[in-house]
Amino acid sequence: xxxxxxxxxxxxxKEILKGLDLEVNAGEVHAxxxxxxxxxxxxxxxxxxxxxxxxxxxxxxxxxxxxxxLEPEERACEGVFLAFQYPVEIPGVNNTYFLRAAxxxxxxxxxxxxxDSVGFLRLVRERLEVLHxxxxxxxxxxxxxxxxxxxxxxxxxxxxxxxxxxxxLDETDSGLDIDALKAVAEGVNQLRSPERAIILVxxxxxxxxxxxxxxxxxxSEGRIVASGGPELALKLEEQGxxxxxxxxxxxxxxxxx
Amino acid sequence: xxxxxSLSTQDFLAHSVVRSGDPSWLNTLRQxxxxxxxxxxxxxxxxxxxxxxxxxxxxxxxxxxxxxxPRVPQPLIDTDAKVVLINGDVxxxxxxxxxxxxxxxxxxxxxxxxxxxxxxxxxxxxxxxxHAFSQLNTAALGQGLYIHVAAGIDAGELLLQWPCGxxxxxxxxICVVLETGARLHLVEQFENGSQHPAKLNLVExxxxxxxxxxxxxxxQHYPAESLLIGRTEVRHGTSTRYSFTGxxxxxxxxxxxxxxxFAGEGAxxxxxxxxxxxxxxHVDYHFEADHQAMNCQSGQLFRAVAGDRSKIVFNGRxxxxxxxxxxxxxxxxxxxxxxRKAEIDAKPELEILADEVVAAHGATVGQxxxxxxxxxxxxxxxxxxxxxxxxxxxxxxxxxxxPHEALHESLAMRLTTAMDELESGHE
Numbered sequence: 006x007x008x009x010x011x012x013x014x015x016x017x018x019k020e021i022l023k024g025l026d027l028e029v030n031a032g033e034v035h036a037x038x039x040x041x042x043x044x045x046x047x048x049x050x051x052x053x054x055x056x057x058x059x060x061x062x063x064x065x066x067x068x069x070x071x072x073x074x075l076e077p078e079e080r081a082c083e084g085v086f087l088a089f090q091y092p093v094e095i096p097g098v099n100n101t102y103f104l105r106a107a108x109x110x111x112x113x114x115x116x117x118x119x120x121d122s123v124g125f126l127r128l129v130r131e132r133l134e135v136l137h138x139x140x141x142x143x144x145x146x147x148x149x150x151x152x153x154x155x156x157x158x159x160x161x162x163x164x165x166x167x168x169x170x171x172x173x174l175d176e177t178d179s180g181l182d183i184d185a186l187k188a189v190a191e192g193v194n195q196l197r198s199p200e201r202a203i204i205l206v207x208x209x210x211x212x213x214x215x216x217x218x219x220x221x222x223x224x225s226e227g228r229i230v231a232s233g234g235p236e237l238a239l240k241l242e243e244q245g246x247x248x249x250x251x252x253x254x255x256x257x258x259x260x261x262x
Numbered sequence: 263x264x265x266x267x268s269l270s271t272q273d274f275l276a277h278s279v280v281r282s283g284d285p286s287w288l289n290t291l292r293q294x295x296x297x298x299x300x301x302x303x304x305x306x307x308x309x310x311x312x313x314x315x316x317x318x319x320x321x322x323x324x325x326x327x328x329x330x331x332p333r334v335p336q337p338l339i340d341t342d343a344k345v346v347l348i349n350g351d352v353x354x355x356x357x358x359x360x361x362x363x364x365x366x367x368x369x370x371x372x373x374x375x376x377x378x379x380x381x382x383x384x385x386x387x388x389x390x391x392x393h394a395f396s397q398l399n400t401a402a403l404g405q406g407l408y409i410h411v412a413a414g415i416d417a418g419e420l421l422l423q424w425p426c427g428x429x430x431x432x433x434x435x436i437c438v439v440l441e442t443g444a445r446l447h448l449v450e451q452f453e454n455g456s457q458h459p460a461k462l463n464l465v466e467x468x469x470x471x472x473x474x475x476x477x478x479x480x481x482q483h484y485p486a487e488s489l490l491i492g493r494t495e496v497r498h499g500t501s502t503r504y505s506f507t508g509x510x511x512x513x514x515x516x517x518x519x520x521x522x523x524f525a526g527e528g529a530x531x532x533x534x535x536x537x538x539x540x541x542x543x544h545v546d547y548h549f550e551a552d553h554q555a556m557n558c559q560s561g562q563l564f565r566a567v568a569g570d571r572s573k574i575v576f577n578g579r580x581x582x583x584x585x586x587x588x589x590x591x592x593x594x595x596x597x598x599x600x601x602r603k604a605e606i607d608a609k610p611e612l613e614i615l616a617d618e619v620v621a622a623h624g625a626t627v628g629q630x631x632x633x634x635x636x637x638x639x640x641x642x643x644x645x646x647x648x649x650x651x652x653x654x655x656x657x658x659x660x661x662x663x664x665p666h667e668a669l670h671e672s673l674a675m676r677l678t679t680a681m682d683e684l685e686s687g688h689e
Contacts, residue, residue, distance in 0.1 A: 053640050056632070081642035093637040097655025106651065107641035114642070146655075147637075163641065 006031045006202045007052075007171055012063035013227075014044075014051050021047040023227035024063070031170070032199040036213055037206045038238060039224030040246035045206045046090055048224070049175040053087035054080050067171065081107075082114035084170030088160035088177050095147040100159070101129070103147050104166055111167060132165040136192045154185035161192035172196070173204045178212035190215030210242035225249050279401040285375055288403065295388055295400035302394050309392040312575040312607050313517055313546040315491075332425045333455025338481055339669050341449075344421045350405040350434030350462060362415030362444070364408075368435055371408035379408060382437055382467050386495060395491045399433045399465045406435035411444035413471070419447045419666065426452075426460035431489070436466040440474035440502075447477040447666060452484055459514065460488040467495050470502035472526065479664050480508040480518075481673065483680070486541050487514040494519065498558070500526030507663045508535035509673050510545045511680040521550040524558040524586075534563040536660035538653075538677060539572025539604060540684050546575035553581060553616075557588035564595035565657045566627075568604035569684040579611040580621060587618035597627035598656055600649075600684070650681045 007029040014022040021044045029035050039045050051058045052065065054077035065072040072080060095103070108128075109119040120128065133140055138158055148156050157177050164172055174193065178186055193203065193216050205212060213221070213235060221237040222229045230249070231237065241249075279292040303310035332348040345365060346354035352367040359365055371379055383403070388396040411417045426432060440446060454460060470476060476496075484490060490513055496504045506520050522531035533549040551560030566574040580591045597606035610623040630652050638648035654677055661677070664670045 055636055055640075076645075077636065077639040078642050078644050081640055087640055089637070089640075093631075093633045095631075095634045095637065095652070095655065097658035098651055103638070103641075103643075103651070106647065107638075107643050110642040110644065110647070167641065 006068060008064075008066040010064050010066075012051070012065060013061045014047055015059045015061055016047060016057060020061070021227055022051070025224075025228055027222065027229060029171070029202045029204060031202055033219045034197060034203045034205065034216065035220045035222065036218040036238060037204060037222045037224050037229075038208070038210070038241055040249070041208070043224045044227040045208075045224055046175055049087050049090075049173045049204075049206055052080075052085060052173055053077060078110065079114075081167075081169075082111045086164050086167060086169030086172045088157075088164060088172065088174040090175040090177075090179065092148045092151075092156040092160055094149045094151070096149045098147050100145055100147050101125075101143045104129070104163060107163075108166060129166060132162065135195055136162060136165055137188065138162055153180045154182065154188075157181060157185065157189055158192070161189055165192065165196060168201075170200065171202045171204075173206065175206045176208060177205070178207055178209065186212065187215060210238045213238050223249070281404070285373070287375070287380060288372055291383060292401050292403055295397045295403075298388060299394060299397040299401065300391055303391045307391045309548065309577070312573075313515070313544065315515070315517075331456070332427065334423055334425050335451065335453045335455040337421060337423065338451045338672060339419060339421055339449055339666065341419050341421050343417075343419060344423065345407060346423045346425070347405075347407070347434060349426050349428045350424075350432035350464070352405075352407065360417055362412035363417040363420070363446075364410040364412075365420065366408050368406035368408050368437065369404055371437070372404070378439060378469070379437060382439070382469055383435075385497075386465070386467060395463050396465055396493055398431075399435060399463050402433040403435060405433065407437070409436065409438045409446070409448075411440045411446050411474075413441035414443045415441075416445040419449055421449045421451065423451045423453070424460075424462065424464075425454050426462045426484075426488075427454060427456070427458035428461065431461045431463055433463045434465075436464070438466065438468040438476070440468075440470050440476055442471040443473045444471065445475045447479070449666075449669060450478075450480045452480070452482040452490060453512075454485055454488075457485045459486070460484045460490060462490050462492075464490070464492045465495075466493070467497075468504070469497050470499050470504065470529075472499045473501045474499065475503040476505070477665055478504065478506045479666070479669060480506070481676065482508065482510040482516055482518075483512040483676065484516070485512060486543070488512070488516075489514060490516040492516075492518045494521065496520075496522045496531065498522060498524045498526055498529035498531070500555075501528045502526065503529070504531040505663065505665070506531070506533045506535075507660060508547070509657075509661065509677065510535070510537040510543075511540070511676060513543055513545065515544045515546075517546045517548075519548045519550075521552065522560060523552040524555045524560075527555045528557050529555065530559040530561075532561045532563075532663065534561075534660045534663045536565040536657040536677070537567065537574050538657070538680050539566070539568040539574045540570050540680065541572065542570070543572045544575075545572070546577075548577045548579070550579040550581070551591055552583075553586040553589040553591070554583045556586055558586070559590040561591070562593040562595075563660055563663070564608070565660050566595070566597040566606050566608070567600060567653055567656065568597065568606050569600040571601070571603040573605040574607070576606075576608040577611060578609070578623065580613070580623075582614045582616045582619050582621070584615045586616045589616060589618075590620045591622070593623035595625045596656070598653065599627065599629055600653075650678055653681055654678055
């Protein structure tokens, strides 16, 4: 589904990603872990197409297409979804209205009829129920005045309604208390499916106790330095990220073999 | 071909303002206004600094000027209480007035000359060059409406439609009197059913008796190259409320002066406007809350979206007289520049001469929030649609003040449609 080769990307002239390789197949959940500044969020933003993230080298193929050529909205319409680390507050735009506009834009792209408000509301209620979210989020402006937990839940809720093929969750666990974390994890688990690929970008191993990844990658200084199964995350948690710089990478690579 | 014609004194005062057969008090009023006219305001007149009409040429299309056939646009709201004023003159009246609501052509009311109406007309301050248009308006006094709501009556909505398009400037006067505890929602539609430019000079005088409440909603969507000068003066009795909500989507030049004067204690006003500037439009709002009495509350909310080569001006004045303790005034103005060639000038003006007062104001001018835009796009919404959503959201706080649901919806829709008509889109 997603093939990233030798990806180099800069922000404000500073190179953050320095030759990143990653391959994710449909049905898989991958976790990308790494210390602050390793390039985790940059990866998500490059895939989603945020302005200011300049790809200087390498390629990103998504379902056989060159993803980097597409506008952000085209990527979304093709099934790419980024759950933001910091969801944006948009006063004056109703959450339901926004989500329906988004869904209908994507449906239009796929050549489907737009959902009317009745059909849309039915879908929304279904998803809310599955995710155990109350409907109070619907009546408010997009993320405006939401608590940290509500914002993250709103991201998962959007994901559940939009049903992307490739979802990237950018530190969706950060700033959440244990209840909110469980709720978010449950939401993600509900969305696991053989047609969908999910990338969890996270700093901590904690989230992975609730969402079992198929693969774990360690990102350091803009490159994936090690890949392995869930046990790799535990090892990392045990040793801490400083250990990476102290020659741990070689050890990890050995362990992963 | 369009012909350039500047506004000049000759346009207005070529003929004698005295009309034989009219009551002498009326002719005296006209003559005295005419005598005070010294010419149109230019850049040196502070209140007209950003809208120097004297220096501005206002184009009139010569070709079809004489063949203007007024086409009345679709009414903004569905109501049987509707008045159509073509070129400022009453052409269609409601078949039957609701109980307690009296609407009549000003010409008829002037002949009857009820004392409250005469007092109201004579009370309008028209000194100095800043009131040049009011001087002209008074000199030409005759067209317009007299609206009266009896004590304790809720008269519902009254729609005024203003199709306009004559070669010469039209002058109209609206006098509104709400007796004790009366209530009215005055909805005004400044719009032509055709692309013919309008030229209208309007003065509105509103008198609110104790506890009366007036909602005043105004849509201005005249064609390009139109000229609208509107002055609204509200005199507040004790515990009265006035809520103005304006939305401007068109015109060559539109100027709105809205002033609330608190003569009685415990009164309040809420003055709100949203402007979408397109093409070469120039829209200027002057709000003023004049706190003469104690414990009054005023709010001013202004949202400007300037696209193409438009220019939007906001002047928010608050005056608190000595002794007007317990005054509370809030003001917020924000502007959004959609194009490099557009301009927004916002100026708060606070003159506080009492001690026990709360006065707050804030002003910002910026561009669309790029973070919000990316968020929308990352969900599949196109840049174009996202821009519309964010612009509408930006103006929402103003439109949300409209107390009538259908009108509220229709204004929101008009704004979205007007966004499509921007020439250049986002530059």
